[in-house]
Amino acid sequence: MQTGTVYLVGAGPGDPGLLTLKGKACLEKADIVIYDALANESLLNYLQPQAKRVYVGKKAGQHTMKQDDINALLVESARQYAHVVRLKGGDPFVFGRGGEEALVLAENQIPFEIVPGVTAGIAVPAYSGIPVTHRDTATSVAFVTGHESPDKTEEDAQVDWQRMARSCDTLVIYMGVKNLPYIVQELKTAGLPDDTPVAVICDGTYPAQRTLTGTLQTIASQAQEQNVKPPAMIVVGSVVKLHDSLSWFEQRPLFGQTIVVTRNADADARLTNLLEDQGAQVLHFPTIEIVEGIPNPDMEQAMQQLASYDWLIFTSGNAVRIFFQQLLTDNRDIRALHDLKIAAIGKPTAEQLQTYHLHADFVPDQFTSEQLVAGMLAQRIGTNTRILFPCSNLSNPHIAEQFRQAGATIDVLPVYETRLSTPEAKKVDELKSLIQHGQVSWITFTSSSTVHNFVQLVGQEFLAEYHERIPAASIGPVTTATLEEYGLRPRVTASKHTYQGLVNAMRGDE
Structure with a gap:
């Protein structure tokens, strides 16, 4: 029986720019893509319009599909389609259960290819300014799952924390947030000193990334106080000290700012790209349709x-x-x-x-x-x-x-x-809530049309009540005049009426 080929593709750690060229090529020719929760959904934009999309994401306590069912779906899909892409966060063979899926395909005599991805264990620390190895500081690194239940007996446990603590300079721990107090205690019992540096990096490589640094003595309580949630990567070792000197991703001019783009991002991604390059978290709220x-x-x-x-x-x-x-x-x-x-x-x-x-x-x-x-x-x-x-x-x-x-x-x-444009009512309500709670840094307006339509979508009553909480950024004087017609005074107007000029104005460079 002739079947298609299954491509086990690593999606990388989150930043879509870290997808490999071969991964992109696989997506472009895919007939069906079966993707995980940790794969950035923006990568699906590389698919052909007719390609089928199946979400099988698994989060803590929320499994869309069991692993056995995913395996069966891969086999069934290969018998229906020529090009099947299994899109997995990070690298398929690093705590991604890619080996299990490949074995099932081999047992069913289905052709497959492995397309490695940039694993989060290297990329996420790097985006936090932490090299996992460093001359004279760390010449060895171990990647460890932190997901194993602390209730397992010593005989049943697969992770030997004693051996890890003794044999490696840097420990990079995946899926360990829930078990962080247990992991800390195990490492201390193994002999690591209380002042051993530790970092917990949340939402690594995404605009919402944040890095929490401490020691084995403090990190568990810090994580609890900061309400740290998965996904997060834990790094243990002296290399964590380099974060203060090498942090770059979180130092970009617009990092930590939430910026609303009112243009149609699918038709014109230039403004979005410029903002994301400066570290902003972009929310798309298209007000116009071409x-x-x-x-x-x-x-x-x-x-x-x-x-x-x-x-x-x-x-x-x-x-x-x-x-x-x-x-x-x-x-x-x-x-x-x-x-x-x-x-x-x-x-x-x-x-x-x-x-x-x-x-x-x-x-x-x-x-x-x-x-x-x-x-x-x-x-x-x-x-x-x-x-x-x-x-x-x-x-x-x-x-x-x-x-x-x-x-x-x-x-x-x-x-x-x-x-x-006609966004879903839910999306309009979400934006209104963000504005009400002061959680929007900027709302960009690039033409009079975006202003007129924004007002029509959020409503005049909302505008009258919350106009002071709308941090408008205008691309030029014509757009500014339209904003003022509605009682909206832009906080900045670009002196150069381009997307770059608008970004510069929000950065405070004008």
Whole structure:
């Protein structure tokens, strides 16, 4: 009987950037993915839309599926699909029960491959500034499960804490938070001194990561006081002392801040990426939905008449993307623009043009529609100048009006609609609760549309009561003016009207 292949893929410790290239390739070709609780769900974005997703996560006291049932599911899936991905947190063969699953596949003569992942035992300490080995300090390291029940007899116990304490400089303990008092006592009984450094790292490699440092004498009570919950990694040994000097992940400018992004992250992840690079925890609350107007007879007609235009104007990256998608669909390429000059409202739009190997002929110094028009009119655009303006259905009407007043002919071509997004009511309530309790550091607004729609989603009554708790960050003066119409005074307005400028403003760099 012919079967598919099962790929046991290590998802890494949490940060999606730590997924291996081969792991990414497996996800991209998967017909079905069977994934764990510790695998970052954002990795599922690499799947094809038709790929089936099955969650089999296991948390303390909450097992979606027993291990025997997971094993059976892998066998059954291999008999139905060509490419089966078993996505496991960290590395499949490091306390991931990957060996058990591989044995079941081998017994059933099902082809499989192991795709190693970055194990949490190395990555999480590294993200906390703790090297598990260090010259002159630690030349040996042991990875130990802390999940074993303390009720086991000495004969039944698989973890020999006495031997671990004597033989290794660094102990890295997985799944040990619940048993931390027991582990501490065992290590002390084994002869480790009370002042042995210990670190407990919660939510390692995620924006919510926090590191608790102490000693064998203090760490159990510290963890209890701080209400430490899994997932967490425990590190025991002198290398923990290096945390104070080498901590980097938790020192980034926006670390510990919760920032709401009101744009559609699926369509444009640039702002999210910039914020996460600075350490922020990003919450996506999309207020706008981009709906492409395809098929679009007006666009098709404009494509046929490109040679009749002098200028092509873009005021958004979405307009660039959709326009060139249509151009290429019509069996044309950028040579169709050989006589056209191109204007972009700002740097982000110009960068989107560069993805098509095109350089904007004009970008205003200040990225506003007023400066765009003024700058182009200064270049003697006027009578007999023909302009094509692919844009949103909500584009600023003053752009076309001012060009017409100057004698130019401008064809406004809406190529997409900006609509109100419809998040689940639960998500709206969750955001309101965070705002009420002061748990949001910033809410970013990158256009007037995001402001109008945000207000519509949270409601005018909520806004009136909690407007002082809405820490708005505005990308520019037009967006700021819209915020002020609703009685919202932004705490920062970017002086450079780009995503990077907005991030810099929140960092306090402007």
